[in-house]
Amino acid sequence: xxxxxxxxxxxxxxxxxxxxxxxxxxxxxxxxxxxxxxxxxxxxxxxxxxxxxxxxxxxxxxxxxxxxxxxxxxxxxxxxxxxxxxxxxxxxxxxxxxxxxxxxxxxxxxxxxxxxxxxxxxxxxxxxxxxxxxxxxxxxxxxxxxxxxxxxxxxxxxxxxxxxxxxxxxxxxxxxxxxxxxxxxxxxxxxxxxxxxxxxxxxxxxxxxxxxxxxxxxxxxxxxxxxxxxxxxxxxxxxxxxxxxxxxxxxxxxxxxxxxxxxxxxxxxxxxxxxxxxxxxxxxxxxxxxxxxxxxxxxxxxxxxxxxxxxxxxxxxxxxxxxxxxxxxxxxxxxxxxxxxxxxx
Amino acid sequence: xxxxxxxxxxxxxxxxxxxxxxxxxxxxxxxxxxxxxxxxxxxxxxxxxxxxxxxxxxxxxxxxxxxxxxxxxxxxxxxxxxxxxxxxxxxxxxxxxxxxxxxxxxxxxxxxxxxxxxxxxxxxxxxxxxxxxxxxxxxxxxxxxxxxxxxxxxxxxxxxxxxxxxxxxxxxxxxxxxxxxxxxxxxxxxxxxxxxxxxxxxxxxxxxxxxxxxxxxxxxxxxxxxxxxxxxxxxxxxxxxxxxxxxxxxxx
Amino acid sequence: xxxxxxxxxxxxxxxxxxxxxxxxxxxxxxxxxxxxxxxxxxxxxxxxxxxxxxxxxxxxxxxxxxxxxxxxxxxxxxxxxxxxxxxxxxxxxxxxxxxxxxxxxxxxxxxxxxxxxxxxxxxxxxxxxxxxxxxxxxxxxxxxxxxxxxxxxxxxxxxxxxxxxxxxxxxxxxxxxxxxxxxxxxxxxxxxxxxxxxxxxxxxxxxxxxxxxxxxxxxxxxxxxxxxxxxxxxxxxxxxxxxxxxxxxxxxxxxxxxxxxxxxxxxxxxxxxxxxxxxxxxxxxxxxxxxx
Numbered sequence: 046x047x048x049x050x051x052x053x054x055x056x057x058x059x060x061x062x063x064x065x066x067x068x069x070x071x072x073x074x075x076x077x078x079x080x081x082x083x084x085x086x087x088x089x090x091x092x093x094x095x096x097x098x099x100x101x102x103x104x105x106x107x108x109x110x111x112x113x114x115x116x117x118x119x120x121x122x123x124x125x126x127x128x129x130x131x132x133x134x135x136x137x138x139x140x141x142x143x144x145x146x147x148x149x150x151x152x153x154x155x156x157x158x159x160x161x162x163x164x165x166x167x168x169x170x171x172x173x174x175x176x177x178x179x180x181x182x183x184x185x186x187x188x189x190x191x192x193x194x195x196x197x198x199x200x201x202x203x204x205x206x207x208x209x210x211x212x213x214x215x216x217x218x219x220x221x222x223x224x225x226x227x228x229x230x231x232x233x234x235x236x237x238x239x240x241x242x243x244x245x246x247x248x249x250x251x252x253x254x255x256x257x258x259x260x261x262x263x264x265x266x267x268x269x270x271x272x273x274x275x276x277x278x279x280x281x282x283x284x285x286x287x288x289x290x291x292x293x294x295x296x297x298x299x300x301x302x303x304x305x306x307x308x309x310x311x312x313x314x315x316x317x318x319x320x321x322x323x324x325x326x327x328x329x330x331x332x333x334x335x336x337x338x339x340x341x342x343x344x345x346x347x348x349x350x351x352x353x354x355x356x357x358x359x360x361x362x363x364x365x366x367x368x369x370x371x372x373x374x375x376x377x378x379x380x381x382x383x384x385x386x387x388x389x390x
Numbered sequence: 391x392x393x394x395x396x397x398x399x400x401x402x403x404x405x406x407x408x409x410x411x412x413x414x415x416x417x418x419x420x421x422x423x424x425x426x427x428x429x430x431x432x433x434x435x436x437x438x439x440x441x442x443x444x445x446x447x448x449x450x451x452x453x454x455x456x457x458x459x460x461x462x463x464x465x466x467x468x469x470x471x472x473x474x475x476x477x478x479x480x481x482x483x484x485x486x487x488x489x490x491x492x493x494x495x496x497x498x499x500x501x502x503x504x505x506x507x508x509x510x511x512x513x514x515x516x517x518x519x520x521x522x523x524x525x526x527x528x529x530x531x532x533x534x535x536x537x538x539x540x541x542x543x544x545x546x547x548x549x550x551x552x553x554x555x556x557x558x559x560x561x562x563x564x565x566x567x568x569x570x571x572x573x574x575x576x577x578x579x580x581x582x583x584x585x586x587x588x589x590x591x592x593x594x595x596x597x598x599x600x601x602x603x604x605x606x607x608x609x610x611x612x613x614x615x616x617x618x619x620x621x622x623x624x625x626x627x628x629x630x631x632x633x634x635x636x637x638x639x640x641x642x
Numbered sequence: 643x644x645x646x647x648x649x650x651x652x653x654x655x656x657x658x659x660x661x662x663x664x665x666x667x668x669x670x671x672x673x674x675x676x677x678x679x680x681x682x683x684x685x686x687x688x689x690x691x692x693x694x695x696x697x698x699x700x701x702x703x704x705x706x707x708x709x710x711x712x713x714x715x716x717x718x719x720x721x722x723x724x725x726x727x728x729x730x731x732x733x734x735x736x737x738x739x740x741x742x743x744x745x746x747x748x749x750x751x752x753x754x755x756x757x758x759x760x761x762x763x764x765x766x767x768x769x770x771x772x773x774x775x776x777x778x779x780x781x782x783x784x785x786x787x788x789x790x791x792x793x794x795x796x797x798x799x800x801x802x803x804x805x806x807x808x809x810x811x812x813x814x815x816x817x818x819x820x821x822x823x824x825x826x827x828x829x830x831x832x833x834x835x836x837x838x839x840x841x842x843x844x845x846x847x848x849x850x851x852x853x854x855x856x857x858x859x860x861x862x863x864x865x866x867x868x869x870x871x872x873x874x875x876x877x878x879x880x881x882x883x884x885x886x887x888x889x890x891x892x893x894x895x896x897x898x899x900x901x902x903x904x905x906x907x908x909x910x911x912x913x914x915x916x917x918x919x920x921x922x923x924x925x926x927x928x929x930x931x932x933x934x
Contacts, residue, residue: 059606059619061418084468085828092830093747099739100748100756103804106797107759110766113777168673176670185674187922192681194918196858198885199907202892203684206691206900248680255677279659281666309767311861312885316893336769336861343773344865359773363766370765446823448749474826484817488840498825501835548821555825 110363118357120350129357135322135338137347142354144361146322150239150332151362154314155307157243157328158250163300166251167289170258170296175284186259193252201316204245209236209317212244217329232327235319240328242318246310250303257299261292261380291380298376305369309362311336335362392589393459393558394419395440400454402432402439404447409435411613413454417606422581422590424604424621426597428636432613433593434481437561440591441476442469459558474502477552477588481564483544485536485551491527494536494547498555513554521550522580542573549580553588560584562592566599578603597637601625609633685911692908695901705871705887711898715906717873721788721882722857724875725867728792729856733799734849738838740800741807741845746833748808757805764801771797772862780866788874788881791867795859799852806848810841850921854914860885884910 121129121142132143173185213236224230230240265288273287289296319331320341335358346352395417402410410432417423425433438444439452442463456463463472485494493500495514504510514531518524523546527539536547545565552560562581566574581590581603594600600607601621608618609630617624617633628634699714706713740760744753775794780786814837822832838845860883863869868880869890884906891903 059623085470085830086468088831089829092833096739096743096747099736100743100752100804102736103740103756103763103800104759106800107763107766109778110770110774113774114770117773117777165673165677168670169677172670172674176667188681189677191915191918192677194854194914195684196860196885196910196914198858198860198889198892199684199688199911202888202903202907203687205892207683207687251677277655279655279663281663282659284666305765309765309769311767311769312889316889336767339769339773340861340864343776344868356773356777359770363770366765366767367762370762374761441824443820443824446820469823470826470828472826473824478820478824480817480820480824482817484815484821486818486821486836486840488842497822497836498827501822501825501827501831551821551825 114356114360114363118353118360120353121357122353124350125354129354130361133324137342137351140348140350142350144335144354144358146324147333147335147338147358148361149324150242150318151308151334151336153328153332154239154242154246154318154334155304157239158246158307159300159304161244161247162251162254162303165247166254166299166303167258167296169251169255170262171284171289173255174259174262175280175288189252189255192248193256197249197310197312198316200245200249201313204241204313204317208245209241212236212241221329228326229328232325232329234329235331237317237319237331238329239318239325239332242314242332242334243328245313245317246307249310249313250306253306254296254299254303257302257377258292258296261295261299261377262288264295264381265291294376295380298373298378298380301369301373301376305366305373308369309336309366311340315340335359392420392585392587395559395589395591396455396457397440398455400436400439400452400456402435402444402452403450404435405449409613410439410452413615415608415615415618417589417591419589420585420587421606422585422592422604423606423608424600425591425593425608425610426595426600426636427610429595431610433610434563435613436610437478437563437591437593440559440561441473441478443473443478445469474498474555475557476559476561477555477557479545479548479552479560479562479565482568483541483548485539485544485547487535487537489536490532491534491536491539491547492531495550495554498551502555513556514550517550517554518547520553520584521546522576523547523550540573542569542576545569545573545577546580549577549584553584557588559589559591562590564593564595567595574599597625609636611636688904688908688911691901691904695905696908700902700905704873708896713902715882715884715887715902715909717870718882718884718887718906719909721867721870721874722884724788724877724881725791725795725863725883726853726857728789728877729795729799730853732792733796733852734803736796737800737803737849737852738807738845740804741811741848742833742838744804744808745811746837757808760801760804763797764805767861768798768859769861769864772864772866775862775866783878785878786866786868786880787878788867789877791863791881791883792877794862794866795856798856798859798862802852802855803845803848806851807841807845810844810848811837813844814840847921850917854917854921857914857917858885858910860889 125132125142129142130144130148133145134141134143135146136142169189173182177185213234217230217234217236217240220230221234269291270283270287273283278286314334315337318334318337320333320337321331322333322338323330325332339355339359343352343355346355397413397415397417400410400413401408413436425436427433435444440456440458444450444452452464454464458472458475461467461472461475486497489497492514495517496510499510499513515524518527523543526543527534536544539547566577569577578599581592584590592604604621606618607621607624609616609624611632617628617630619629624633625637628637699712701714701719702716703712703714704717705715740756744756747753748756771794775790779790779793783790818840819832819837822836823829827836863883863886867883867886869886870880870882874881888903888906888910891899891906894900
């Protein structure tokens with residue numbers, strides 16, 4: 046049955062007629078292979094290993110970040126322990142260090158930024174995805190993205206020379222006149238201070254929040270919208286019940302992502318917050334954040350404990366931003382996971 | 391020149407699901423053999439086992455003995471070595487999108503380290519002529535990308551690409567299923583000419599196509615080879631009841 | 643409501659609900675305008691103040707000592723190029739390599755771990771990256787350097803490039819890879835010459851976005867590259883950088899320096915906007931031509 050001697054047993058198939066048999070020897074003689082038949086196993090293995098090393102480098106870098114922060118912050122940890130985070134004095138001359146003023150400043154400026162930016166960012170996202178005419182959509186999305194491309198130092202420059210004078214001359218006196226009873230808007234309007242930091246941070250995180258909000262709102266299935274519209278709802282009611290309600294978790298994720306960015310933002314804040322390690326109720330007063338104290342004092346820090354305290358602030362900032370980012374990504378994922386994911390191989 | 395293929399006790403799995411059950415089959419050299427059967431019967435998996443393409447799917451594996459000419463492909467040979475001898479044409483035309491027509495045809499040689507430019511030119515022209523595409527593309531060889539051609543032209547480009555490495559066997563996995571009738575006709579005509587020099591295994595869901603192009607036909611059902619014989623025998627006087635049911639359109 | 647003839651008592655939308663609808667639209671449109679306002683103001687000031695201070699001296703000279711008029715940021719522009727060059731040489735291959743790993747081999751737990759780590763790295767505040775650049779390069783070399791700045795910025799580039807590369811490679815259809823495997827092309831060769839090449843325009847987009855992101859970074863350079871009043875092309879010496887110089891000048895008390903800060907900012911933003919816009923155009927075309 047088989048046309049070969051090396052003894053294949055019972056192969057299924059029809060009996061071949063003589064002209065249907067072609068000897069392999071003849072075939073081999075005629076088709077010389079054009080390319081050497083060498084195995085690629087070694088090269089494939091080497092390539093795989095090289096790519097694995099690149100991926101592993103990311104892991105290594107993060108491990109290195111953690112290691113460097115922990116080992117360089119150890120001195121401060123030994124000196125102050127947990128108390129480091131609740132001590133109010135920052136006194137390099139007497140080697141007394143506490144991070145509370147910076148933690149306070151970071152939290153207050155970031156919250157202020159969220160209060161200002163969240164309604165605006167959601168408004169922008171709603172307008173772009175649900176209300177804007179199609180032709181305007183791309184242009185608006187691009188323009189808000191552009192806001193994210195501006196470097197922090199340019200925001201700071203603009204804030205020093207435009208925003209701060211504006212606050213000092215017009216907004217702060219106005220707020221002081223009507224809102225000083227709250228205690229939050231009292232005292233001399235310097236312009237520079239917590240309020241300026243909050244406003245510039247708000248401008249900086251709006252594109253982040255609105256980009257995520259747009260993404261999750263687009264991920265809401267069309268049927269949800271149609272279902273509400275079919276009940277006779279107006280467009281706003283459709284957005285509120287059909288879109289925002291379903292995208293809620295993802296929008297919260299975007300807000301938290303914006304918070305993560307605000308917590309770690311350095312340059313613009315450093316340029317306008319006033320850099321004074323004090324805890325003051327009034328938002329007009331100068332403050333200090335964790336990121337900006339590192340930026341200002343790290344290269345001038347004399348003394349090991351001083352430097353180590355700054356690194357420990359960096360470590361705390363690092364850990365907080367990781368927690369915040371992981372939480373945000375999880376929330377965004379809960380909304381967008383339903384949308385078709387590309388698959389491979 | 392084509393070589394014969396001997397398949398013995400071939401089994402294949404996707405994860406824990408067995409897709410092919412103990413296939414043994416002798417495919418004659420320099421002829422066309424058609425593989426037919428209802429969808430999901432394992433016919434695609436079967437040809438993908440003949441050039442070790444099956445194992446590129448995560449979790450998929452195959453066992454058994456497959457000889458292509460004198461090469462035992464599941465025994466110590468590397469997959470790339472096998473695939474250089476066994477050309478493959480896929481269901482959907484899949485030219486390399488960013489490559490020119492010329493580079494598409496030359497890809498198999500160039501990417502395997504073949505550097506002789508003059509011979510490359512010859513081989514590209516000969517392959518495109520064999521695939522009956524030369525006259526349509528000769529003026530845009532380097533100007534147009536492979537994906538700018540029409541569907542039928544793309545499939546012939548893919549055939550030319552497979553021929554350029556001068557394989558001994560050509561596997562075709564439903565090569566005309568995504569094409570219009572005129573392009574399908576051209577591809578069938580091409581198969582007729584190609585089997586002078588190559589062993590061809592063609593998967594098809596179209597029984598007329600099988601009877602037009604192939605001397606031998608194998609019928610697969612649920613991962614088993616039910617019947618394998620001369621094409622006219624399968625279509626006029628099948629030995630197995632299930633084959634008869636299939637070719638008379640009673641299922642599938 | 644499946645039967646249109648049996649409608650509930652809801653013939654018209656009440657006036658109140660229509661007013662609320664109109665109000666919501668107005669509020670949303672208003673917030674768009676309010677957000678565009680600072681954008682316009684920032685670009686307006688950059689052009690207005692920046693152009694006024696921009697001249698040939700600014701682009702060709704190094705800073706003059708305090709009090710003397712003139713001088714420029716030529717050394718900062720050059721220093722930025724040096725630092726960004728170092729960052730790109732280190733970060734681009736590493737990021738693309740890691741992206742290839744994730745797309746081609748990263749289906750298991752290790753791949754997930756790398757994805758997670760890349761996202762973590764992406765969220766690390768830039769000032770913290772600066773501390774690390776300081777401790778691993780500056781402390782061991784005993785002085786500030788362009789290399790330290792480049793390493794810090796490279797670390798910031800990698801996660802963006804990695805995730806973009808992975809995403810773009812996954813867009814390349816499996817059939818295209820199979821075509822190459824079917825020709826007996828080795829797997830590594832297929833990945834480089836077929837898959838990566840097909841995804842080139844998308845990968846370049848990712849690289850340019852990462853580049854635009856680090857081009858304006860200041861915080862990681864404060865105690866790595868440190869700054870320099872003079873020209874420097876040696877990678878182991880303190881080096882000026884455009885964003886650093888803008889920062890120093892902006893917080894200084896001198897009008898002349900303020901003017902130069904605006905001019906520097908204008909140049910920086912033009913570089914970044916050109917990069918981002920070019921990438922958007924390339925991506926819009928690339929999606930049609932490159933992939934699919």
